[in-house]
Amino acid sequence: AFSQPDGQASGCGFPVAKVVALLCWASGAVVEVAIGPVWMSELRLWRELWPVLSPGEIVVGDRFYCSFYDIVGVMRRGCDVVFRLHQKRPEDFRRGRRLGRKDRLMTWQRPTWSARPRGMNRRQWKALPPTLSIRLIRFPVAIRGFRCKTITVATTLLDPAAYPAQRIAALYRDRWLIELRFRDIKTTMGMEVLRGKSADVVRKEIAMHLLAYNLIRGLMWQAADRHGRPLHRMSFAGTMERLRAMQPYLQLYCGTDRAAALHELLLRWIAADAVPSRPNRTEPRAVKRRPKGEFQH
Numbered sequence: 001a002f003s004q005p006d007g008q009a010s011g012c013g014f015p016v017a018k019v020v021a022l023l024c025w026a027s028g029a030v031v032e033v034a035i036g037p038v039w040m041s042e043l044r045l046w047r048e049l050w051p052v053l054s055p056g057e058i059v060v061g062d063r064f065y066c067s068f069y070d071i072v073g074v075m076r077r078g079c080d081v082v083f084r085l086h087q088k089r090p091e092d093f094r095r096g097r098r099l100g101r102k103d104r105l106m107t108w109q110r111p112t113w114s115a116r117p118r119g120m121n122r123r124q125w126k127a128l129p130p131t132l133s134i135r136l137i138r139f140p141v142a143i144r145g146f147r148c149k150t151i152t153v154a155t156t157l158l159d160p161a162a163y164p165a166q167r168i169a170a171l172y173r174d175r176w177l178i179e180l181r182f183r184d185i186k187t188t189m190g191m192e193v194l195r196g197k198s199a200d201v202v203r204k205e206i207a208m209h210l211l212a213y214n215l216i217r218g219l220m221w222q223a224a225d226r227h228g229r230p231l232h233r234m235s236f237a238g239t240m241e242r243l244r245a246m247q248p249y250l251q252l253y254c255g256t257d258r259a260a261a262l263h264e265l266l267l268r269w270i271a272a273d274a275v276p277s278r279p280n281r282t283e284p285r286a287v288k289r290r291p292k293g294e295f296q297h
Contacts, residue, residue, distance in 0.1 A: 058080045084151060
């Protein structure tokens with residue numbers, strides 16, 4: 001069952017489910033999710049997703065996942081990582097081997113037994129390699145609206161010729177896209193507040209929302225591919241609106257010769273609704289307004 005956050009007073013608030021998702025960078029589709037109660041560690045849910053990783057993939061994540069244990073776990077599945085450096089890790093660029101400007105090859109030591117991650121037993125700790133080669137890249141952020149002025153990422157893509165620092169910096173910047181995808185799911189599709197009264201029904205609701213989300217993403221992919229448009233210029237909300245408008249006709253002519261023509265018309269409508277090109281767009285964080293007094297109308 002899902003519980004309420006500890007900070008909520010008795011009788012106030014609602015149960016909260018914690019969801020960790022793997023998303024495809026190319027299509028924006030949800031690959032897999034792990035669902036748990038609000039008290040469950042996000043790292044525990046993230047590690048439940050490891051079995052779906054395929055060799056050759058690159059995992060991009062924020063600093064929360066940048067630990068020795070998690071990087072080794074991903075590498076053992078034949079994948080590489082691009083994580084923002086954890087705030088507790090030193091950023092001394094005088095150490096290691098220089099690969100370029102603000103680009104160093106470092107050697108991380110396995111954490112001591114006393115500093116091991118919570119829940120790790122001695123067998124798991126001994127299975128970790130004694131050292132780990134990590135590449136650190138620091139790059140400036142000169143975009144209005146961004147809180148950070150510099151960002152340091154840790155990656156297992158060690159070859160600077162095959163993986164230039166600028167490409168890795170651009171890839172990490174795309175990590176922000178997952179926040180926009182979650183906005184599509186929670187706000188645009190209305191998954192922020194669920195109606196289920198049991199944990200089983202809530203899980204089914206989440207699964208149905210994600211299924212619909214992936215189908216919409218599939219339509220956007222088809223429209224972009226069929227009409228030669230960039231996928232990132234396709235509008236998620238616009239696709240939903242056009243699909244709703246076309247839905248009665250698709251149901252009416254399902255299984256007939258006209259269904260294919262309607263599908264092509266739908267793809268043409270979606271491709272025509274391209275969002276403007278807005279590089280380095282300022283996207284400030286929302287500030288919630290809350291009641292300040294007893295007499296609010």
